[in-house]
Amino acid sequence: MSSQWKLVPVEPTQLILDAMTTERKKGNGVLQMWFEAMAAAPAPPLEVEGVDFGIDGRSVRVSQEAYSIFLAREAAAREKIEALQQRLNAADQRIDELTSPFQSRVQPWLMECFGPMIAGDREERNHRFLEEALELVQACGCSATEAHKLVDYVYGRDVGEPAQEVGGVMVTLAALCLANDMDMHAAGETELARIWTKVEQIRAKQAAKPQMSPLPGAYPQRTPQ
Template sequence: MKTERANSIRNLVADDGYAATFQTMGQYRTALLRAIDTAPAPSASPAASFQERVQPWMMECFGAEIAADQQERNHRFLEEALELVQACGATASEAHQLVDYVYSRPVGEKHQEVGGVMVTLAALCLAHGLDMHVAGETELARIWTKVEQIRTKQAAKPKHSPLPEHVPPATSADDRLHALLADIRAAAGDCGERMQAELPAYIGELRRDAARYRWLRRGQTFSVVDCIGNDLRAEELDTAIDAALRYRKRDA
């Protein structure tokens, strides 16, 4: 297809009336060359926007249904936004506080909120020395090489869940405290005989017994003698006591 520039020059050459205004062929030739030089450059076809170039990848990777699933798109955008601020130093506590704050306010208008996302993303990238456009192009090129892996991950995604993959259920703080208490009881040799309030005193007595034994096993003030008169200290004393406890347990 001829461009506007080529058409305008062609029309000029074909115009006999225009040619007749010149006295010589040289003048006519000079005018044509000037027209060629000053004709407006053809307008280049506008390049596809980044958003338009993401669409073919979405269709190739997920198909029309998942690509247009608004809830899925909400979840994946939120996931990526959280990963970005986590990488930039935001804490989980800060994220939870902001979730509570945002959801306590009236719902915004989508078009305006998209603008806010774009402006604040640009501001964040400026603060961290990042180029958002280069980062976007780099990521789009990368994910085109990961289509099969992303399809596999999507197929394994838990249904009706915002999470991108199966995650073991998190234990509550109470569960963790109960598990810690059970570990402390086991380490202290308590099998549940004592009430929780009694444990500090019991563990304190164990600590004092341990301190006494460490002092005794040094053998500097008192001596421990076995049944045949051997003076026991340090590792020898440990071994003898461990053996006696094993015998006692076996006899019991």
């Protein structure tokens, strides 16, 4: 018996069937039919060079070139996904910043610009708020005479409760902005972003401010303490 091997199809081809039928009609035995069937069997397909990788739960063989293209596109897609994720993270951070209370987002600027002592100085904060409030009404058409009359009027009344007065400031500021077609929230965000770029200039102005005075300003003759 021969020790040679041969790959054959799982299902017999028509050529194999025809060869076996011919030998049967000749009256030949099973062994001769087998030999003829093997001779008629097609050669197995050549193995395709390439790379096997899994897709959709099955193994697929592709050429090395196709696989290289796949890897390059996969790497490019991953880079795009990572860049998109970074943008999403930045957007989430910005959303968190904008949804945090405005007051809490002013504090880091105060601490960076002035330090805890001046940032928490109530007298200094009174003066700076009054200054900004006067500058606002001046910009909206209030005269100095009207402002002085209101100062005399307010200081001729009983002292109010701070929390209630803060509420009054917020309500009247909103009303003032509505009357002048301004968005108080947008204006606040714009100003907070602007003053973050002016930290050094504001520090210098604060250092030059005369001590024990409510007035701001730059005084070249004064040496910073």
